[in-house]
Amino acid sequence: MVLLQLSEPGESPDPHQHRLAVGIDLGTTNSLVATLRHAVPECLPDVDGRVLLPSVVRYHRDASTAVGVDALAAQVADPRNTVASVKRLMGRGLADADAGMRARYDLVDAGGMVRINTVAGLRTPVEVSSEILQVLRQRAEDTLGGEVEGAVITVPAYFDDAQRQATKDAARLAGLNVLRLLNEPTAAAIAYGLDKSAEGIYAVFDLGGGTFDFSVLQLSRGVFEVKATSGDSALGGDDFDEALSNYLQEKARGADLDCGSARALLVEARRVKEALTSHDSVAAEVPMAADGTRQIMVTAEEFHHLTQPLIERTLQPVKKALRDAGLKPSDIQAVVLVGGATRMPHLRRAVEAFFGRPPFIDIDPDKVVAIGAAIQANVLVGNRQEGEDWLLLDVIPLSLGLETMGGLTEKVIPRNSTIPIAKAQDFTTFKDGQTAMAIHVVQGERELVQDCRSLARFELRGIPPMPAGGARIRVTFQVDADGLLSVSAREQTTGVEASIAVKPSYGLSDEEITQMLQAGYQHASTDMHLRALREQCVDAERLLEATRQALNEDAHLLNAAELAHVEQNMTALQALVQSADTAAIKAGVDALSAATGEFAARRMDQAIRKALTGNRVDNLPI
Amino acid sequence: MQEYYSLFGLPERFAVDVAKLDTAYRQVQAQVHPDKFAHRPETERRIAMQWATLANEAHRVLRNPLPRARYLLERRGVDVEAERNTSMSPAFLMQQIEWRESVDDSREDAEALQRLGKDLERDERVMLDDVRRALDEEPDLQAAAELVRRLMFMEKLRHEIDDALIQLDSH
Incomplete structure (x- = not known):
């Protein structure tokens, strides 16, 4: 899919200067990694050609893990140690976990964030997420043939501070340099907006596996301005599965299901839900504790009736965001649907009825978030090109x-x-x-x-x-x-x-994060000190390069003494980089940072002045 | 601290050209937003965040009439002291009581609430024009401060009406 051509032929950057950056959609059900290749954003497949990585991690007794399709396949056989939908537990305590998660896993209250008791020991949701991120990072590095310099990780817009911090911690644990946490609906708007050169007021309706977001954005001449956002960070496609699963269990009048068959029923409920997108009725195979399975027919109408309350729950946040933005449904130029759960026909009808127009669905709702994140990552890492100067202004979702x-x-x-x-x-x-x-x-x-x-x-x-x-x-x-x-x-x-x-x-x-990092290094038998040294050296080189560039452009902002002071610190740091002394290099970096603080402030001042002068000249009456 | 009007290259007046303000705000953010510095050294990232924070706050204050009036009054040495100074004219206090009673009587009546909200909005517009005159034309800072205090009450009341309407809507 050619989504957008960001650079003209011949305008592409020097390959040696192109920095590898990825966008990662860390989803409740599936996760994806995307990047810009030859200026075109694309989701990266695994060796078998699959783009979606099921967000499922299975822990083995020896603390090794299986992530993705293999783990997904094991969830009925080994339900307790195979963790799915862990995103619902990020930054959450035991008391916050919903009944489904509590029934499926052995959740442990450790004060603060909940832990999952597995055969390999207690795991935090942050560690489980980091396993998924590591697989995606590895996939990107294998495909792109180099180290990823930075990543944009998407989060539900309605995530609170604890959930965001947990996501950032998971990325750090996975060895990723987080350029930015990007709100999922905003990422989708970037993918759509840049693709269609859209202008006006857009709404993004994002129902994922476990979270619901609704955002209203104003798009104008390269500015993406979020006007309001709202949502429900515990509402998603999972809840539709759960509702159908309970319904089937009731209809089968089965005895209490054991853990394995409860999971099997949930898996079956998801299959039936998905099949009902294109069929009027589907036969569900309900596992029975005693003897095999029992067939139960489910009609689309039944399913819609059953889940209507969930659909209505999405409309409350929609109304709230519109109120906050001071807008009516008819003010919205287009509604973009994001997330696999928006494939459900009755949901689409509800959205269409509310806004009085059919929603946009032309970019794959599973991929659009990762694609937007990749576009943003490419810009943030410094691969910006002429004409790519768009600006993103986002908001805080909760007071x-x-x-x-x-x-x-x-x-x-x-x-x-x-x-x-x-x-x-x-x-x-x-x-x-x-x-x-x-x-x-x-x-x-x-x-x-x-x-x-x-x-x-x-x-x-x-x-x-x-x-x-x-x-x-x-x-x-x-x-x-x-x-x-x-x-x-x-x-x-x-x-x-x-x-x-x-x-x-x-x-x-x-x-705790440091301990987990150390444990990770022991497991991977990497020398933590060597890694720290290498990271410090990269840091120092970057700072030196950035300072040289700044001096090239704006040395006139410094007087002779100030310039000498900066150069002295540069020379000192240059010498230290060879020393293999992590602490000394860090001290050198801090010293040069301090020496260039005032310089950076003056450069910023100058940039603002220049921008505003341009404005006044533009507005002169002719 | 950087003064808000000069940050956006605008004259320090209550009457603000909103389109110009928005354009200037975006131009400033285009220079200072942390996204432009994500790959730059820590010092630059920190300064970018401070500038972007300032630009957002300045834009919010100048974009909205009441915060803008309070800001101008503060710049001219008048603290609106909204929380403490409630010495308003007896006529306005009577008016307050009337409004409150109307809101309480109409809690179940969406149309009446909407009408009240519209009336308030209309009065607010007239008063904001008085604020403009008292700040930009024939400076009378005390009169402006008194108007701002009243307007703050009215805004709060209007939010209460909105909340009551939301309550009605969700039943």
Whole structure:
């Protein structure tokens, strides 16, 4: 499929400068990896020509794993150790896991994120996801014949901070350099928008295996601006399977199914659901505990009636996003359908009825997200070419708030704010000599803290002792372009930086990630120190190259002394790169970074000034 | 800190050409957005995030009349002190009570709620024009601040009406 031609013949970049970057759609049911080859985005197949990698991981006793088709085939025989739909557990505690996931796996409450008890030991959802990502990374490197420099990983737009962080951690564990977490509907809009040079207001209706997203975007002259997003991060095609599976079990009046046949019934329910897309009725083979199987006919009408409540559940977030964007259904120029579950005919009819127009389905709903991610990855890694200057402005899906007296939330950053965004809030001490203070950050729209997601508890320490109410601590909440939150704090009267200890409510600590990384290296018998050294050297080389380039363009922004200072640090770092001393190289990188901070700020200033001057010239009356 | 109007090359006035503001905002983001620096060194990525954050905040404030009025008043040394200073005229306080009662009486009546919302919106438009005059034409900062405080109340009330309508809609 030729989706779009981004470069003219002869304009293609120097092959030596082309950096390998991939887009990865880490889905509930299937995952994909895509890249730009000869300026055309394509999904990469495995050796057997399959593009979709089933998001299923099977653990063996010796801690080795099978991922994808092989694992999928084993799920009925070895249901407990074969993990499917792990995305539903990312950044989630045991109490959040739905009944289906609880019944299928031996889930363990470890405080914070839930663990899955397998024959190979306890596994976090982050580790399971990282197994899938590693397979995709390997596939890309084998196909492209080189190391992947960076990846864009897609996440449901409605993922909260904990779910995003968990996804980023999984990528880190898989050895991927994450260029950006990209919202799935936005990725689809990139693929569509660039393909069709679309202009106007578009909606993306994305029903995947386990998550539902709805986004409204304004597309205009190369700017993708998300106006509002909403969704349900626990609603997807899985729920249709589940509903049908329960229905079949009831109809068969079978005794309680054992774990293996329950999984077999779920697999059968999915088959029947998919077959009902193109047939009026399908015979389901329901496994019976005692004797073989029993056939039950399911009509499309029955299935539609049975799952109508799920369809209606998708329309609530749709209405909410339109309200937030201040739009009516008729204001939407086109609705793009994304995700395998949007193949269901009754869902398509519901979407068409709501918007009063048939939805767009011309890019394969399974591939469109990975393709959009690949296009974005190519630009982010620095393979940008003339005419490719589009801009993406995304939003935070859920409001961020703080716990105040009486268990109430105070909103700090409202949902649908364009990211990156920061808000500062001032706090004071209530006791004489108080040197520490706790802040509880939550995400969600409800007024009571208990109805929102707890993200993290921050403990500020090192506040200078003062009388009660004397200290003024300014806490800054920064949400970056990945939609991830960071917090910093400073006492205003003394300027003392308070240190912050973060306890993520459903995330992994840095120590846990490091331990998992080390365990991974032991398993792969790679020397962690060698790898760290190599990464540090790459870092240093990149910084040197970037600095040289900046000096080539803008050395005039520095006076002689400043220039000498930068060059001195460059020479020093250049020498250190040869030293094989990771810590020393890191110190050299930090020193050069510090020496070029002011230079970078001036370059940015100059770029803005130039851009705005252009604007005023354009607008001069003739 | 960078001043919002000069960031976008606009004159510091309450009346803002929204199309020009949007164009300038996109031009600034096209230079500073973190996506342009994803492959650049950490220092540049950090500065890009700070600038993009500033541009988003400046755009949000200037794009919306009430935050814009508050920003202009603050620049001119008037703190609207919305939370504390509730010394509004008795006539407006009476009006507030009336509005509240109307909203409470109409909780089950979508049409009445919509009508109330429309009336409020119309009044707000008239008052915003008064704000513009008090800021741009015949400067009267105290009068502008008083109007802003009233408008903030009205906006809040309108959100309550919207919430009530959503409640009705979802039944």
